[in-house]
Amino acid sequence: MGWWGHLGGLKQRGIVTYSLSPFEQRAFAGALHQAIFNTFRRTTGQVLYIGIPFGLAYGTYSWAKKNHEFRLSKEGHAFYGAGEH
Template identity: 70%
Template sequence: MAGGKWMGWWGHLGAPKQRGIAVYVLSPYEQRAFAGAAHQAVFNTFRRVTGQAFYIGVPLGLGYALFSWGKENHQWRLSKEGHAHHGDH
């Protein structure tokens, strides 16, 4: 008890009833929770991927080009021609 008045259970703290609040409820049997979910998922995913393709594709392309160049350069430096060119061994 607080101040001589019982506060009630959680959420019902003894305040006057509120007026002018409309509550609408839809029966769970009337809902279609996954209506069109597969269709929306496919097209939404396609839209998002194409929107980000430039930001992902360019760095991946540059990284692959750098990796390929480095691998090829390393193999060339290990060859006879590479050793002769750089004066190693």
């Protein structure tokens, strides 16, 4: 036995061996198909956690925007009695 890199034995030349793991042959086989159905399954599982708060936030935002516009209008000033000082 020799030192590091020189372990003794005969030198082999011209022998090149390549192999490919079965897991690397088709790494993305079915990835797009699985991604579509997995995304749908995960989205339907989270819709209550995201949809309800989003709906409440959007409803609050649209109500506040309409209320603000009404309060800035002539009808809003007359309804709330602003400007009678």
